[in-house]
Amino acid sequence: MKFRPSYALVLLLCCIALGGLAVFATDPLLYAVEKDTAVSVFHTNPEVLKQLATSSRTDMVPLMQDVLDNQEPVVIDIRLRDLDAAQRDLALSAARYGSLRNVIVRLEMNDGEVRSFLLSSKDQSDILAAMMNTSLTLDAVKTTLERGENTNDKDAQATVASQAEALKSSVRALYARYLQDHEIVANTSTKLGLDTASYLKTKEELRQFVAEIEAVEVPVVDPASLQVTKITLLLVPNEATYRETVQVFGVTTPAGQNKPVSLLLDGSRFETVQTDLFGNYLTSYTVERIRAGEHTFAAVTGSLPPAEQKLRVTKTGTITTLTAKPGHADTETGAICVGSVMANHPVRNAPMTIFFDGNGRLDTITDEDGMYQAFVPLSPGNHKLQAQFSSDDYPLFPSLSDEVTIEVLPAPVSFSLPETSSWDPVIVYGALVLVLLGVGSAAFWFLRRNKRAPLARAGHYKEPADAVRIREDLELIITEAEQEFPPAGSEREAALHTEISTLLGMYWACLMEQGLSEAARQAYLTLAGRIAARLHLPLYRTLTPREMSKSCMTENYAGIFDRFVGIYEKIRYGGSRSEQDRKGFEMELQKADTEVRSDPH
Numbered sequence: 001m002k003f004r005p006s007y008a009l010v011l012l013l014c015c016i017a018l019g020g021l022a023v024f025a026t027d028p029l030l031y032a033v034e035k036d037t038a039v040s041v042f043h044t045n046p047e048v049l050k051q052l053a054t055s056s057r058t059d060m061v062p063l064m065q066d067v068l069d070n071q072e073p074v075v076i077d078i079r080l081r082d083l084d085a086a087q088r089d090l091a092l093s094a095a096r097y098g099s100l101r102n103v104i105v106r107l108e109m110n111d112g113e114v115r116s117f118l119l120s121s122k123d124q125s126d127i128l129a130a131m132m133n134t135s136l137t138l139d140a141v142k143t144t145l146e147r148g149e150n151t152n153d154k155d156a157q158a159t160v161a162s163q164a165e166a167l168k169s170s171v172r173a174l175y176a177r178y179l180q181d182h183e184i185v186a187n188t189s190t191k192l193g194l195d196t197a198s199y200l201k202t203k204e205e206l207r208q209f210v211a212e213i214e215a216v217e218v219p220v221v222d223p224a225s226l227q228v229t230k231i232t233l234l235l236v237p238n239e240a241t242y243r244e245t246v247q248v249f250g251v252t253t254p255a256g257q258n259k260p261v262s263l264l265l266d267g268s269r270f271e272t273v274q275t276d277l278f279g280n281y282l283t284s285y286t287v288e289r290i291r292a293g294e295h296t297f298a299a300v301t302g303s304l305p306p307a308e309q310k311l312r313v314t315k316t317g318t319i320t321t322l323t324a325k326p327g328h329a330d331t332e333t334g335a336i337c338v339g340s341v342m343a344n345h346p347v348r349n350a351p352m353t354i355f356f357d358g359n360g361r362l363d364t365i366t367d368e369d370g371m372y373q374a375f376v377p378l379s380p381g382n383h384k385l386q387a388q389f390s391s392d393d394y395p396l397f398p399s400l401s402d403e404v405t406i407e408v409l410p411a412p413v414s415f416s417l418p419e420t421s422s423w424d425p426v427i428v429y430g431a432l433v434l435v436l437l438g439v440g441s442a443a444f445w446f447l448r449r450n451k452r453a454p455l456a457r458a459g460h461y462k463e464p465a466d467a468v469r470i471r472e473d474l475e476l477i478i479t480e481a482e483q484e485f486p487p488a489g490s491e492r493e494a495a496l497h498t499e500i501s502t503l504l505g506m507y508w509a510c511l512m513e514q515g516l517s518e519a520a521r522q523a524y525l526t527l528a529g530r531i532a533a534r535l536h537l538p539l540y541r542t543l544t545p546r547e548m549s550k551s552c553m554t555e556n557y558a559g560i561f562d563r564f565v566g567i568y569e570k571i572r573y574g575g576s577r578s579e580q581d582r583k584g585f586e587m588e589l590q591k592a593d594t595e596v597r598s599d600p601h
Contacts, residue, residue: 229254263297263298506523521572
């Protein structure tokens with residue numbers, strides 16, 4: 001069959017139309033129209049999304065079962081006074097509660113018995129946390145009398161007795177509240193067919209715990225001593241190290257409610273508390289940014305003479321770590337430095353100094369987890385880096401990390417698709433139609449002119465200037481398409497590989513300039529582009545992250561990429577801005593980037 005020029009025109013117009021639509025593929029498809037922060041033309045049928053949400057209601061019941069089952073280990077940890085285990089289990093309860101709440105809100109079921117289950121479960125977690133803290137405080141108050149200086153101190157005995165009775169009363173009130181929530185949760189769980197065996201055991205475990213608290217013995221106090229006008233102060237312990245919590249408590253006599261008590265540290269007020277009905281006051285102080293040595297605590301109320309106690313703060317050793325790898329920020333080369341400072345606990349909000357090449361330095365600070373990260377600008381070549389913590393404002397010894405040597409490479413060629421989320425679709429479609437009409441008219445005019453042209457004479461033939469221009473335009477379109485989706489093994493793919501190898505550096509740079517949501521989006525698109533190049537998926541930008549994850553199920557990195565997509569959705573589509581989710585995303589990003597780059601596919 002003879003090939004006609006009109007076929008070429010039709011094929012050309014189809015390619016141009018597909019290329020125009022590909023411009024809108026820089027954003028992944030959305031799961032919920034209401035949650036997207038940018039405009040997309042792909043999801044125009046929200047009813048499909050509602051049907052998907054309805055089919056996902058089975059996700060709610062397993063989450064409710066998880067929330068139910070997690071209470072028993074928390075109560076057991078509290079009875080054993082295992083603070084670390086209790087905090088881990090309470091954190092797990094909070095995470096499961098958050099997942100359940102998100103599902104319930106997404107399914108629009110936040111009312112009736114489901115809402116009661118949600119609120120009562122959250123209240124029970126708060127009650128268990130309060131019971132744990134109260135029991136630990138009671139234990140600390142009791143140990144005060146074991147110190148030699150308080151053995152025959154009537155004021156110390158009166159203070160301990162009054163505080164112990166107040167703490168017992170608090171436990172009783174918390175237990176009564178827990179029983180009310182327990183009935184609501186148990187009834188709802190039974191209706192939904194949940195397994196309540198573990199949950200019912202929790203009630204009995206907690207009853208035994210309250211009985212143990214009630215059995216705590218307190219000193220007998222002479223009633224006459226409670227009528228003397230005075231204020232007392234006790235510290236537990238009276239010698240502490242970095243990040244250790246000191247219980248600060250006392251009693252004012254005669255008893256009176258809502259008396260303001262000012263607490264001073266070395267003459268400077270750090271907190272004001274109110275007394276309860278029996279004149280008790282109670283708070284805590286965490287040793288952190290304070291110099292090592294002896295310090296004076298004082299409690300003052302009204303015109304009474306202040307009560308004073310001494311606290312001795314001792315120094316603790318620290319360990320500073322540093323890891324560094326080459327990176328770049330925009331066109332600037334350097335090192336991405338990450339490390340931590342520990343002193344039995346993370347050293348938070350502490351000053352750090354990164355030294356490089358003997359005489360260079362860069363200052364930064366640690367975060368709440370004792371971690372720090374910084375980009376150190378460096379020229380291409382070999383460099384030596386070392387991190388140091390040193391501050392007299394903390395009861396900590398200075399420390400220096402091991403020296404790290406890295407080789408900084410020249411900055412790779414940057415490549416990014418244009419941002420189209422803010423473009424007006426009407427204007428873009430109008431421009432696209434005009435382009436198609438213009439190209440179509442030019443092609444039609446060229447074909448008609450070529451058809452009417454006389455046959456060339458034998459010999460050398462010179463191509464007309466107009467034909468040369470149109471041919472060059474077509475070649476430019478093809479070249480641009482190849483740059484958009486480079487074939488496997490091309491130079492563009494190699495450049496893209498180099499860029500992805502510094503993915504974490506790109507993410508941090510974007511995080512500083514555009515925020516967490518956009519930084520997560522850019523990181524996902526870059527990583528997805530790497531996978532798409534390997535799997536030959538030129539239209540991967542039209543796939544949702546979940547569809548992208550399914551497309552690489554047979555690859556070695558499938559599980560890691562799936563977890564990365566899960567936390568990416570929580571940040572991008574769920575609107576999460578929490579510190580925990582940010583750190584989790586960065587950790588999964590590093591794992592996914594490493595696995596994808598090392599996969600031999």
